[in-house]
Amino acid sequence: MSAVFKPFEERADGQQNAANAASVIDIRGLSLTFETNDGPVQALSNIDLDVKRGDFVSFIGPSGCGKTTLLRVIADLEQPTGGSITVNRVSPEEARLARAYGYVFQAAALYPWRTIARNVALPLEIMGLPKAERERRIADNLALVNLAGFEKKYPWQLSGGMQQRASIARALAVEPELLLMDEPFGALDEIVRDHLNEQLLKLWAKTQKTVVFVTHSIPEAVFLSTKIVVMSPRPGRVTDVIDCGFPRDRTLDIRETPEFLEVAARVRNGLRAGHSYED
Amino acid sequence: MSAVFKPFEERADGQQNAANAASVIDIRGLSLTFETNDGPVQALSNIDLDVKRGDFVSFIGPSGCGKTTLLRVIADLEQPTGGSITVNRVSPEEARLARAYGYVFQAAALYPWRTIARNVALPLEIMGLPKAERERRIADNLALVNLAGFEKKYPWQLSGGMQQRASIARALAVEPELLLMDEPFGALDEIVRDHLNEQLLKLWAKTQKTVVFVTHSIPEAVFLSTKIVVMSPRPGRVTDVIDCGFPRDRTLDIRETPEFLEVAARVRNGLRAGHSYED
Amino acid sequence: MSSRGHLQPWIAFLGLFAAVALPLDAADAWRLLPREGVPGWIVILALAVAAYASVRAEKSALTAILLAFASSAGAWAALDLLPGLAGHTGPGFWALLFTSWLLAWALVSQLAAIKPRAGPAGFGLKLLVPLLFGAWLLIFWQVIVVAFQVPSVLIPPPSAIWAKLVSSIPILAADFRQTFLKAVIAGYVIGCGSGFLVAILVDRIPFLQRGLLPVGNLVSALPIIGIAPIMVMWFGFDWPSKAAVVVVATFFPMLVNTVTGLAASQPMQRDLMRTYAANYWQSLFKLRLPEALPFIFNALKINSTLALIAAIVAEFFGTPIVGMGFRISTEVGRMNIDMVWAEIAVAALAGSVFYGVIALIERASTFWHPSFRA
Amino acid sequence: ADPVTLQLKWVTQAQFAGYYVAKEKGFYEAEGLDVTIKPGGPDIAPEQVIAGGGADIITTWMPAALASREKGVPLVNIAQPYKKSGMMLTCRKDTGIKSPDDFKGKTLGVWFYGNEYPFLAWMAKLGLSTEGGPNGVTVLKQGFNVDPLIQKQADCISTMTYNEFGQVLDAGIPESELIVFKYEDQGVATLEDGLYVMEDKLKDPAFVEKMAKFVRASMKGWDYARANTDEAAKIVLENDETGAQTEAHQKFMMGEVNKLTEGSNGKLDEADYTRTVKTLLSAGGEAPVITKEPTGAWTHAVTDAAGLK
Amino acid sequence: MTTLAIPARPRSLKKPGQIFPVTVVVLAILVIWYVGAFFLNAQLARDAFARQKVEPTISQLAEATFSMDRPLLPAPHQVATELWKSTVDQPVTSKRSLVYHGWVTLSATLAGFGIGTLLGLLLAIGIVHVSSLDKSLMPWVVASQTIPIVAIAPMIVVVGYNLMNGKLGLSTDTSRFLAKAMISTYLSFFPVTVGMVKGLRSPELMHLDLMRTYSASGWQAFWKLRFPASLPFLFTSMQIAIAISLVGAIVGELPTGASAGLGARLLAGSYYGQTVQIWAALLAASILAAVLVAIVGFANRIVLKRMGMAR
């Protein structure tokens, strides 16, 4: 792999601001309650989290614990009802307006009246990129997710996994500094998933992006992350934050190492603790 | 576990008809081509498959290879363009009209104007079950998927995984002989997934259902199935059919056994062969 | 439907039997279909063969041809006999008509079941089915009016209307030019256009949404009838006043539909736009307008018929002595009801073509909507 | 009592005062009749109503009645309470119109819906084309009111002496600024507001008898209206279901209408009939009102039976 | 980048009052109306002054334009006074009361709207479920609307009203009522048919597939899927239908022999050139229409809320 590898510490020092200069997301005592027809639902409770520039942070937790909600708060798609949050040291709204991030939704959310290529083109058009640049990015990113040849198909003509991949290509085409991804690989088979995991990691290592990633797969979380945030069931709380010290240019092989299995076991325990099944 | 365990062979013999009496799904030389705006897309090509009563068959294959399409053909939601297929020894249409199966879609497909409980009630209302029976089945199945307490919520008030579980509860509530499931556990975390895997297995062992199951997870396929069908990329073909001889009352522990890992490796190889990534 | 498909030919046999056995003429018990000579026998045979064919092979090209021949032969015979039976039609006549109709319906069911095909053949088929339906509507109209001797100042028979239509083409063309080409087209474009623009404006400025929409509803719910005399007062006798009425009539449906349509996008699709920090116009053009298209077309279709009605009604309140509404109101007063219907026929044709064109555009531009994908 | 349904040509107004008075004053009742009066309006062709069986007897203008007769609705005039025509063309003086010779190139408002026949006959007589151009007149289909004149959209408009003319005056245009051409004066007057029934019904003597009673009572109503103008106007007002009429206007109308019904005892004057037919036949043109001299379009049987001499 | 893309989600946004914006818009309209009345009526007023040989000042002219008997455009206060006089100052049963006329029109409107919506629904259901109806009937449903209603209204009168009144022996009022309701029905079924054909076909394919897997009958698929999914379309169509149904009732009041009702009132105002009365009736009609449309809109919100769809 030819990507330039820089240890995390080194880059942090390279920043112009001191102290928490590298803090991309800073969440303090955040909570969120939904009002529903049969009473309020507390989705997030007293969350603290600090994501540094260049981090790859995974959220993992039982279904319905608030991972999506937390990601949406970061993206300014949901307003917290308590606590504070900054993204790139400004409010999430300002960050959103500055197009600070790319977002991959849990469902594909493709527009049915646009072909796959034009769906990927959508954010690029909005950003006002010139046509040649748009075409290049579309071609590159569709190839990356192995969808070359499907440019002219409409979303309803693709399988579920293909739609999901198209939506990943759409987010990557933006080439954002901060990537927010909500179970992007949920609908993919193991081989494609492994492949995309590696691609994502390469991209991350090469471009020094910050990634916030929601997943259900423990190995995936351990393989990808520099930091794993384990959440408890509703109201979502952070029960554990686990650091993963693997080098940035790790390969799939590390999944067989004892260190890997140890971290995975720790995550699994944290996760199990939050569940109510006693089998 | 108190489920009555009957070895597969024994039950097959117990059937009244001779020969392929126990054949629930019989597919011969089936193929299917979609007509799209930029030319035909061959999704399935010359598929042969025989599913016996009591089988647990998993389809596994790269994204877009035609798993969903094949399942839809079995459910009479798609018309094959060649070959023959019978379900319960009649045409898929007649089988559908006889309400021979329950289907879990790849996306949750809940009706937004019905609460979770009423979404589960939907097929029961259509079957004309009495109210008390309906309520019992709703309560049982929502509890099974760990959604008790969410009866009155609307789909959009649930997380992605919770919606998927509601849709599983809806299919199970029908108590069909034949279950067709399209990646039912794709959006769930490992713990819940393991739990539901076990529940499904128990149910299957107890009620002698036939299950056709699409998944992307190799361990899941190996753990659940009596037979794994490995498919190649478009046009979808069956490249391998792997028998799993594990006892019907297997537990999660078997995943550490060498036999398990051996079958998993065989599936992974079959799967990889179909992919074009050379890394 | 398939069960009824089997029932139909049997009822047809019964009807055929009645047509053969019962008198055609209420005043002459011996006037029977078989005694009508060779044409009578041809009709009987054709009906019998077609009914038999549709019992044996419900769906086949041969059956379709037989059905088409038999039903038109039967209808032709009935219309041919009709003038001589005016006022004293017998049960045999009605049985003949009914049998022919039943077989025509069987034909329609068969044609409708054919999978839609692209190209001119498919288009022809799409036209053929409603035309068959319409032809039978006209046949029944003709028969009822003549058989029961309805005074032609009340409702004239289609044959008289057709004759009038053919002999009055220059007048009809001039009226069409005045009302449709000038008033309707201008009013429709301005009305739909301004309804659309105001909808965008209302959407853009929340203050207007809260202030203008309720008041706008009030103003634009003004009944066109009341508007017409005022518009004539303001814009004079010629077509601009009619166009103004059309503008008012088409404005409201467009406004309501566009406002509804602009709110129709899925929350997640809107969220996507938010993550791109898309500005108002970007999310309007790239998300909300495409999503609103089905609603906008709904309004365009409703308006296409509304516009024509409005223009014609407006001409009742003062006009130069040309125009479709003028002609209708004048000729009613002159007891030339056949001319009135000729004008109505032109209006119906123009309106249907107008609607059809918009429906075609709709299909081409909202092909992705689930209602077209099925 | 014997039921009779009368379909009027126009809305409830003093133009039909005789019938309303006869009903209110019990003249019909005295004859043993139970009369229903159906108001008309701009979209009601009484000829069509009677052909459809919606009325026993109608009031209409003779040109329209004769035209209908040719179209297969055999109407017969049984009585003629109006002696004179109230039609006229009213022009603004500032248009420079002094006589019918000045109409050339001008814009004239005309009522259609079967009311245009007298106008067409007149223009034919003057030799003016109604298709516009320098040697013809531009015709507008006039709406329900006199606005075109007031707003100067037309140089002349059609008016009735008893109705629209009053409205023009009400609008503030003094008579001195107007010039009027009465159809009576131009020799193109046609008979207005006669009573018509279907021909076949007259074969039944009982029907003739019933109509005789009706006509006798109606003429009594007209006589009463002539004698008691204000009271008659009030009766009309009470019968107006729209509640839109004003008393002043109905009183004016009653006064003018009385001038037109004066001189008729109900019996059709053959000379008037002949003149009307002649006027219509002379109109000619592309779409003539009537193409041939009608026969059997009137009868004295009813008025004779009613004892009106 | 200048603007916030999409209004914040409703949850976080307290519904602000409507009173202030509506007041501002109403005031703006009143001002425009007065200005319009001044300019439109100015010529008539000048003519009137000229007849009296007076040279009017601007304020005299303004005063005259706002108080004419037969203005081109009456001033708002004239219309308001007339409205007041013909509603509050009259007993509601009086023929001079707009409340009375409003009720006459409203009853026919509601009857026509009810029957029309039902008919429209039935047609849409037939068209969506029976393919031969879809192909043969739909074009004729469209064609039916291109027949100018006023042209057939007199025929409805003659054939319908006279049939009911003459041959069937119904009372004049009932026949009149039914004839009007028929025209309302004729106008209002169409938007419902068009909207509902679209609406009943709007469910996602996957939702329809689900019904297929249950082998639900057409009827079940209708009640459990197509109908609920089409409700937003139904209500939008009904809003148009009820407005148009009022128009129908008013049109229907012309040829049934101008009697009672807002339409008759409008026309009567027209015959006698009483502009103020026309405008009062017109305003009353549009207030009625707006109230009716608002009621349907309100029902819409309640139903959607009860179905959990109002987000």
Ligand SMILES: Nc1ncnc2c1ncn2[C@@H]1O[C@H](COP(=O)(O)OP(=O)(O)OP(=O)(O)O)[C@@H](O)[C@H]1O
């Ligand atoms: N719009 C809403 N209204 C009400 N409750 C909501 C809403 N959205 C989410 N919730 C509730 O908030 C909780 C957290 O939901 P969220 O979608 O964040 O879960 P998640 O961790 O992403 O789960 P999954 O892994 O299944 O996607 C859930 O209990 C859900 O019911």
Ligand SMILES: Nc1ncnc2c1ncn2[C@@H]1O[C@H](COP(=O)(O)OP(=O)(O)OP(=O)(O)O)[C@@H](O)[C@H]1O
């Ligand atoms: N309606 C359609 N029209 C055209 N092509 C289609 C349609 N549905 C599916 N296809 C094509 O058929 C192929 C098989 O799709 P299918 O949904 O069966 O894949 P899959 O194996 O279920 O994939 P995944 O695991 O991603 O869900 C794909 O290439 C897809 O593009």
Ligand SMILES: Cc1ncc(C[n+]2csc(CCO)c2C)c(N)n1
């Ligand atoms: C559209 C229209 N047509 C005719 C008249 C004139 N008019 C006044 S009374 C009456 C009936 C004659 O008995 C007629 C025809 C009108 N004012 N509006």
Ligand SMILES: [Mg+2]
């Ligand atoms: Mg989620």
Ligand SMILES: [Mg+2]
């Ligand atoms: Mg799939």
